[in-house]
Amino acid sequence: MHSMLPAVVKLCCGISYSHVRSATGLKRAAMAAIGQELAHLKKDSHLTFPGWARITRHIENRCEGVMSKGAIALKDEESAYEKQGRDALEKALEIIEDKTGWKIEISEENGDVIYSKTLLGARKVFRLEAVLDASPEELHHHLFINVTEMKLWNPNIQHIEVLKRVSKDTMVTHEVSAEAAGNLIGQRDFLSVRHCSKQKSCIYLAGIATHLESYPPQKGFVRAQDGPTCIIIQPTEDSTGRSRFTWLLNMDLKGWLPKSIVYQALPRAQADFTRHLRRRLSDRAPTAQRRDDPRSK
Numbered sequence: 346m347h348s349m350l351p352a353v354v355k356l357c358c359g360i361s362y363s364h365v366r367s368a369t370g371l372k373r374a375a376m377a378a379i380g381q382e383l384a385h386l387k388k389d390s391h392l393t394f395p396g397w398a399r400i401t402r403h404i405e406n407r408c409e410g411v412m413s414k415g416a417i418a419l420k421d422e423e424s425a426y427e428k429q430g431r432d433a434l435e436k437a438l439e440i441i442e443d444k445t446g447w448k449i450e451i452s453e454e455n456g457d458v459i460y461s462k463t464l465l466g467a468r469k470v471f472r473l474e475a476v477l478d479a480s481p482e483e484l485h486h487h488l489f490i491n492v493t494e495m496k497l498w499n500p501n502i503q504h505i506e507v508l509k510r511v512s513k514d515t516m517v518t519h520e521v522s523a524e525a526a527g528n529l530i531g532q533r534d535f536l537s538v539r540h541c542s543k544q545k546s547c548i549y550l551a552g553i554a555t556h557l558e559s560y561p562p563q564k565g566f567v568r569a570q571d572g573p574t575c576i577i578i579q580p581t582e583d584s585t586g587r588s589r590f591t592w593l594l595n596m597d598l599k600g601w602l603p604k605s606i607v608y609q610a611l612p613r614a615q616a617d618f619t620r621h622l623r624r625r626l627s628d629r630a631p632t633a634q635r636r637d638d639p640r641s642k
């Protein structure tokens with residue numbers, strides 16, 4: 346029964362899509378609540394949890410159970426997150442490096458291109474290719490070191506927090522997407538391992554959804570699952586100090602929305618993100634006030 350409920354609601358939502366579009370306030374809140382309920386149902390059924398999540402949960406339980414043995418348990422936990430991060434990078438790179446089946450989704454005047462591809466298992470992923478006017482180091486700074494500041498320059502992110510610093514290159518983060526006007530997709534929250542790896546002049550930022558017993562899905566949000574995903578930052582060959590930016594967006598938004606809506610929103614979110622990142626980069630003067638700065642609203 347539980348497994349059928351999401352499908353039934355999805356069907357109803359599909360049928361009433363045109364009504365849903367014009368829904369306002371309370372109605373929309375009610376729909377978001379239904380979506381959230383379904384996400385919880387799924388979570389509780391355990392069956393839908395991917396293997397890696399169960400493993401982390403297992404390790405976490407073990408760690409919490411034997412805290413007195415402290416160091417050993419902690420070490421286990423750390424290496425489990427490290428491993429999740431490394432595995433995510435490996436899997437994301439496999440997806441990016443497979444050159445077959447990519448279609449152009451959006452091709453922008455400034456040269457940015459977003460490609461899409463449907464993976465086995467039917468998930469659609471997106472790959473953005475852009476050249477950014479910043480060094481790999483600078484991008485690493487904005488996207489990894491100073492990750493919590495992202496909400497100041499990206500209005501699509503309402504909240505971002507580092508819950509656990511596992512090592513210099515690995516952390517567990519919690520993000521909440523912002524509510525967007527005219528956006529049918531309600532707010533999502535993400536709990537992910539973020540891992541950074543530098544190889545020669547290349548910087549890789551990988552991410553994958555994870556699980557923290559102490560951080561269950563939050564009230565009011567649908568917990569989405571990110572990854573395996575990665576961003577590759579490499580210097581352009583022309584030594585102008587710019588970077589080639591490749592971003593694989595691989596995300597399961599959960600909830601009940603029809604795929605067509607989700608698959609429109611995702612590349613748009615990717616294009617928006619890049620626009621805000623560019624604005625941040627061109628705005629290096631610390632005193633300048635940005636239009637998109639939530640503090641200036």
Ligand SMILES: CC(C)CCC[C@@H](C)[C@H]1CC[C@H]2[C@@H]3CC=C4C[C@@H](O)CC[C@]4(C)[C@H]3CC[C@]12C
Nearest residue numbers: 488489501520522530533550610611614615618
């Ligand atoms: C379509 C709607 C619901 C979602 C829109 C928000 C998306 C685009 C936001 C929410 C959380 C964000 C992520 C939060 C943290 C990081 C880690 C950083 O090292 C690279 C960027 C990355 C990976 C962000 C990419 C954009 C992101 C995925």
